[in-house]
Amino acid sequence: MANITVTGASTGSFNMTDEIRDIGNNKYLKVAMSDKSYYARLSTEKPANNNMFVIIDNTKYYVQQNPILFEPVHYEHDYGNFEQRFTVWLPKGRYLVEFNTTNTTTDTFTIPSGLNAMILYSYRRGNSVQLAIGSDGSRIFYKAREAGRHQTWFTLSRQGD
Template structure:
């Protein structure tokens, strides 16, 4: 990941990414270095440790220290036969997966570089609840637990690099 250091009246160090999908649907600042684009994530939320900002369409956007934005993925279902498929961009990093029926199991997995992933979440009588994450035919994560209680849910959260 590239970074930019700005000094003067205010000093700041900002990480940038060369993968625009890492910043989610956020506004961004594009910086070209040796003809390669890098992106810093912008937000109207002011970070506690810097004052660097740009104004776009009369709105002040602050440069965020970390360019990667990943909103946790959460889904829940009552017990009836279901299958849910999601295609998501997973930026590089470490992820925590919580899967629940009546008790919660917690597992982790790591993505060395960003990728498009397919999340498959389902319940079948006799097979229990299954959560599978894969990309290009490879399995990244798989967990199956017995069904109990009246509903099931999962949450996937990014924990950083």
């Protein structure tokens, strides 16, 4: 990950990413270095350790220390038959999967570089609840669990690099 350090009235160091999808749907600051573009994530929230900002359309945006933003994916359903699919961008990093049927389990997986992933969450009466995450025909994560009594859910969250 690229890094930029600014000194002067304010001093700060900010990580940048070369993959624009890593910043989510946020505003960004684009920096070109050696014919390559890097992106810093911007937010209207001021970090405690940061005074670097830009003004876009009369709104002040602060440069964030970490450019990667991944909003957790959470889904829950009762035990009627269902099949739910999500297509998400997974930035590189370590992920935590919480999966609840009769009790909650947690698992982790790591991906070395960002990728588009398909999440498939399904249940058919008489079968297990299944949670599968894959990309381009490869399985990243899979778990099947016996159905509980009331409701099933899962949460996928990014834990860091």
